[in-house]
Amino acid sequence: MIGTHHAHPIQTAKLSKSFGDLLALDELDLEVTAGEVFGFLGPNGAGKSTTIRLLLGLIRPTSGEAWIFGEAADNAAAAHAQLAYVPADVALWPMLTGAETMELLGRLGPPPDLSYRAELVERFELDLDKRSRTYSTGNRQKVALIAAFATRAPLLILDEPTSGLDPLMEQQFRRCVAEGVERGQTIFLSSHQLAEVEAVCDRVGILRAGRLVEVAGLEALRRLRRTEVDVTFSAHSDPPTASMFEGVSGVSSVRAVGPAHLLLTLNGPPGPALRLLGAADVASLDVREPSLEEIFLEYYGSTVS
DSSP, X not given: OOOOOOSOSEEEEEEEEEETTEEEEEEEEEEEOTTOEEEEEOXXXXXXXXXXXXXXXXXXXXXXXXXXTTEETTOHHHHHTXXXXXXXXXXXXXXXXXXXXXXXXXHHSSOBOHHXXXXXXXXXXXXXXXXXXXXXXXXXXXHHHHXXXXXXXXXXXXXXXXXXXXXXXXXXXXXXXXXXXXXXXXXXXXXXXXXXXXXXXXXEEEEETTEEEEEEEHHHHHHTSOEEEEXXXXXXXOOXXXXXXXXXXXXXXXXXXXXXXXXXXXXXXXXXXXXXXXXXXXXXXXEEOOOHHHHHHHHHHSOOO
């Protein structure tokens, strides 16, 4: 296991940041526990990048505090000795080759595992002989990801880490996350790619207009929304009507889409509704759980008091 730290990898207390009249982050209270993959979600302008800059000690809070393994985040030398960071927009030294860049990055933070780094270069299909100025956005991203994953830093802070990567490389990224977790690393992942978050994260925090509106496991987040059951009945049968489902436990609404077609919305266990359906001549049944994206959009489509 990496690290023998007893303090949380990331902890904030009433962390706030204003830029003039703009309140970018409003009293953020957050704890990220050791060994987890924590997804940090929110649209542009929600305060994700501001939070990360505060955690990295690049800017100072207006009020409140942030710690990395118990060290004040603005004590950058101590904090950065325990973390690796991948920015959303990777800028490299244009005249250095990929190999030279990787060597330099390897000296800036916690020491890398050189054999693992070489393996990652192969897996990400990165040509280290080219100068950085010739790299595409995706290849610059690969350099930063390989450098970060190759370190044995106990904390990885990844800001939109797969922007510019093709789907095959995104699969490699997910594999690297899993390998990092196996080594005991903690991963803080800021993203708006919800399929990615769903694939790798243990818990998710949703940020809206500088405020944390929810922190939960993925399953708990999904349960915040209701389940839809789309059911059609045999045309030759005597199908149940919408009124027959009113008052049934777990059914929050029912709508007739057509003469033999009902759309049920469930906010509880489906058993009672399914038992009633079991007595009918069902032609097709489609049960749909909301995606993380729909949960996400629900937060941003509604007002916050």
